[in-house]
Amino acid sequence: MAQHSWGTTFSGRSPATLPEPAAGHRLLSLDIVLALLALAGGLRVLYLAAPAPALPAEAANVAHAYALGHLTPFTDAGGAGVSPFGWWQLSAYTMVSDAFGRSATALAAVRETMLVAAVAGALLLWFLARRLGLTRWASAAAVLLLAASPLALGLQRLVVVEHLAAVWALGALVLITKPDARIRHDALAAACLLAAVLTSPLALFFLPAAGWLLVRRAPVRAALVAVLLNLGLGIAFGPAAGILRPHLAAAGRPSVADWVALDPGWAVLSTVALVAALAVTALRPFAVTGLLLAATLAVPGVPHTAVLALLLPVTPLLLAGVVQAVTRQRTPAHRPGPGRRRGVAPAALVLVAVVAAGWVHGYSALRPSTDRGGPLADAQEWLRANASGSRVLVDDAAWAELAKAGWPTGMLVAPAACAAACPPAEWAVFAADAADLRGRYPALGAAFDGAGATAVFGTGDGLVTVSRLGLPPADPAAASEASARAHAGVALQASARITFAPDAAALLRAGRVDPRLIATIAALAALQPVRVAAFPEVPGEDRAGQPRRRVLLTGGEDGVAAFYTGQRDLFRPASAVRTGGGVLVTYPLFAPPGLLVPFSSP
Numbered sequence: 041m042a043q044h045s046w047g048t049t050f051s052g053r054s055p056a057t058l059p060e061p062a063a064g065h066r067l068l069s070l071d072i073v074l075a076l077l078a079l080a081g082g083l084r085v086l087y088l089a090a091p092a093p094a095l096p097a098e099a100a101n102v103a104h105a106y107a108l109g110h111l112t113p114f115t116d117a118g119g120a121g122v123s124p125f126g127w128w129q130l131s132a133y134t135m136v137s138d139a140f141g142r143s144a145t146a147l148a149a150v151r152e153t154m155l156v157a158a159v160a161g162a163l164l165l166w167f168l169a170r171r172l173g174l175t176r177w178a179s180a181a182a183v184l185l186l187a188a189s190p191l192a193l194g195l196q197r198l199v200v201v202e203h204l205a206a207v208w209a210l211g212a213l214v215l216i217t218k219p220d221a222r223i224r225h226d227a228l229a230a231a232c233l234l235a236a237v238l239t240s241p242l243a244l245f246f247l248p249a250a251g252w253l254l255v256r257r258a259p260v261r262a263a264l265v266a267v268l269l270n271l272g273l274g275i276a277f278g279p280a281a282g283i284l285r286p287h288l289a290a291a292g293r294p295s296v297a298d299w300v301a302l303d304p305g306w307a308v309l310s311t312v313a314l315v316a317a318l319a320v321t322a323l324r325p326f327a328v329t330g331l332l333l334a335a336t337l338a339v340p341g342v343p344h345t346a347v348l349a350l351l352l353p354v355t356p357l358l359l360a361g362v363v364q365a366v367t368r369q370r371t372p373a374h375r376p377g378p379g380r381r382r383g384v385a386p387a388a389l390v391l392v393a394v395v396a397a398g399w400v401h402g403y404s405a406l407r408p409s410t411d412r413g414g415p416l417a418d419a420q421e422w423l424r425a426n427a428s429g430s431r432v433l434v435d436d437a438a439w440a441e442l443a444k445a446g447w448p449t450g451m452l453v454a455p456a457a458c459a460a461a462c463p464p465a466e467w468a469v470f471a472a473d474a475a476d477l478r479g480r481y482p483a484l485g486a487a488f489d490g491a492g493a494t495a496v497f498g499t500g501d502g503l504v505t506v507s508r509l510g511l512p513p514a515d516p517a518a519a520s521e522a523s524a525r526a527h528a529g530v531a532l533q534a535s536a537r538i539t540f541a542p543d544a545a546a547l548l549r550a551g552r553v554d555p556r557l558i559a560t561i562a563a564l565a566a567l568q569p570v571r572v573a574a575f576p577e578v579p580g581e582d583r584a585g586q587p588r589r590r591v592l593l594t595g596g597e598d599g600v601a602a603f604y605t606g607q608r609d610l611f612r613p614a615s616a617v618r619t620g621g622g623v624l625v626t627y628p629l630f631a632p633p634g635l636l637v638p639f640s641s642p
Contacts, residue, residue, distance in 0.1 A: 072180050073166055080162045080187035084155045087193045088148065089409040093294035093302075094501045095345055097121060099437035099471070101199045102150045105130035106140065106440050112449045115456035116436050117477055121289030121343075125238040126201030129153075144413050146440040150199045157203045158196040162187055164210035165353050171217040172322050172357075174364055182360035190402025191303035192352055195345065201239050201286075202349035208236035209246040210353055216253050226254070226261050230268040238276055241286050242342075242350055245332045252325035289343045296337050296344040302405055305398035310355035317358040320365045330354040415498025416441040419469055419506050422495050422580055423447075426629055433458075433468040433487060433509065435477065442469070455481050462487040468507040471498075494629065495580030506580070508630075521633060525587060526551030528558045528636045537565040540572045547575050547588055554589040555635045556627050560611055561591065564603050571595045573622055589629070594622035610635065 100120030107114035108131035133153045134140055143149035162183050169179035186192055196203055212232035215225045233250055236243035247269075254262035276284040300307040314334060317327035333351045336342050420441055423432065433453045434442060443449050453463050458481040468491060470477075478485040487509060495506040529548030533540060538561065540548065547553055553575055564570050575588035582588075593600045600623045604616035614628045 069176055072176065073163065073183075076166070076180060076183045076187055077159055077162060079184075081155065081159045083188060083193055084158055084197060087406050087408050088151055088155065088197055089414070090194065090197060090406045091409055091502055092405075092407070093194060093298050095198045095200065095294065096292065097289045097343075098147070098199045099435070099440065101127065101130065101201065102146050103436045103440040103443075105134055105150050105153075105199075106146055106443055107449075109135045109140070110443070110449075112443070114439065114449075115454060117455040118480060119290040119292070120436070121201075121346075122285070122287040123201040123239055124283055125235070125286065126204055126240065129204050129239070130199070130201075140444055145417055146444040147199070147414075147416075147437070149444070151197055154196055154199055154203055157207050158192075161203070161207050161210055161353055164207065164214050165357060167214045168210060168217060169357055169360065171214065171219070172361065174357075174361055178360045178364040181363075182356040185306065185356035185359065186353060188399070189303050189306050190399055190406055191299055191306055191348075194302050194402075194406050195299060195348055195352065198345065200345060200349050202242060202346045205236045205239035205243040206350050206353055208232045208239060209243050209350070212236065212246070212250055213253070216250055216257075221257075221261075223261065223264070226265050227268060230265045230272070233265075233269055234272040234276070237273065238284055238286060240346065240350070241288060242333070242336070242346055245329055245336070245350070248332070249325040249329040252328070288341075288346060291341050291343050294345055296348065299344070299348055302402040303398050305395040306355075309359055309395070310351075313355055313359040313362050316362045320361060323358055323361045323365075326354055327358055330358060415502050415504040416469075416471065418497040418580060419495065419504045420445045420447075422497075422506060422578075423467065423469065427467050430466040431464065433462065433465040433484075435470045435474065437471045438469040438504070455484055458483040458487065465509055468509055469504065470507075471502070471504050493584040494586060495578075496583035497580045505584075521555075522551040524551075524636045525553060525555055525558065528555065529553055532558055532562055535562070535565055537568075538570045538572065541574055544572045544575050544591075552582075552587050553591075554587045554627055555631050556611055556613075557589065557591050557625070558636065560604070560607065560625075561593075564593075564600065567603065568596045568599050570600075571622075576624070578626075586629075587631075589627040589631075591625050592619070592622050593625065597623050600625075 097120035100116035101123075103114050103116060104127040106112070108127055130150055130153050133156065134149055137152070139149035139152050140146060143152065165186060166179050166183050169182050170176075174182070209232070212229040215221065215229040215232065218225055229250070233243075233247065236246060251262060251266070254265055311334075314327055314330045317323040317330075320327075330351060333347055333354070336347050337344055416437060419438070423430075423442070424445070429451070431451045431453060432438075432442065432447070433455075435455060439449075439452050439454050442452055453465050455477045457463055461483045465487065468488065474484070474488075478488070488507070490511045490513060491507040491509050492511045493505050494508050497504045497506075526549060529551060532538065533545055533548050548558075557575070561570060561572065571594045573592040573594045576590045576592060577588060578586075578590060597618060601616055601618060604613050604623070604625050607613065610632060614626045616623060616625045618624075
């Protein structure tokens, strides 16, 4: 394979000596770039709310972005890494764009930053590929791989600061490879490299590629960049370490296997390209950076998602460059004849078919979601309706969503506040299982003593549980509340003055109706005939085992409304409103125990 010195393109000529492209070619390049950016942005909008793979540390980054933008203190639960400069970038975008005000959730607001970063990265990859001498179509293929791969779509939607670091690193490489670059370009490249490292320490692996390219072009200017970069790193990791020094997140899922499952074809091609690119001089610096990043995947404790976020833009560039170098090979021993050309086309078609099949599987695995709210938004609405103004113990994800919804941050207790003892709280909202947090903060476990699930939203990794804290211990000698409700419900159903819809009758017999409803319906039946259309569920409460505390009554609506609005004390409902189907009566949470007493059916 022909070797290429730095400063030459794959065609063997310096970029500065290439003929000026015609206006038509420039317009074609612009059309290609705009189409690719539209594809990259459109697909990422579509898959912005895809539920899996999920990254637990994402919630802490979202919460930090909100806290910085609203000048609110926040300490995450740990394990999410530290990137003050990355958090400032996330916060700056959300403030300038009013993302929190426009988005349904805090998570969607900060994920919008990742979408913008992905589009910027695709644009920078195009410029870098062209400056390395890749043809217009090879550059387009590299950007297309990054724009449309299910692995890239799934990974680049997550709030991972390494995506921002990748944009800074690509910006530095574009400046370094600029033809006839001046000192100001090198100084800007040094600033971009510094920003990349301050965003994520893994960006240090881009320094060999940047240094290699600079030394090839101008060793003196390389020394200038090294001095500026080392000065910045010395300050950031020395006197300013307390406010600038980044730390990686703890290792955990998703693993590299989880991501490869979304696009196994690209994973195989990327591995081949990382090795094959070592044989192409123009690509060798990038191949070394890619291999160093790939090697860190085998290091215990390094988060795979962070590494892959930085590796994403490297491998499409290498793959496109290797393919171009092979197809342009013109040595006499390897000049392709007609028979060889005929053999290349079927192989290319097979390769495209394999990648396409992998993409079909990957797209279906991502499962785009139309629900921009999610279970945390449902939990927030439930709390607003039933526990407004209460102090709530929350995990990192719930902290951001409740704070965005207007819940006073002083009334939100994060797990980090439970290092010694948890501040008193009436409610708790935790996503998925809080067992890991309880192990990290023993005081958190004590706060959950006497807790009872009141509402449950979502499924799987997206499960969110709302719990009432400080409930009195159950009396083992007391009769079962559910059996008392079932017994009273059977007696109520036997009344000739009450008509029940079949579903409502089944709930009564199962003991799943609030005792205040049972008692008041019996009392109302003594005054007028009653028709019970339904006991509507309060969303989330059935899954937590709570009895139905709403009833829809039809017929004699004036008397029904007057009866319930006239109730006092324990039997006063939270609301009694007329609807198109009748009068909907809703009681507050938690009926007092022992409320049911024997009564005779009218």
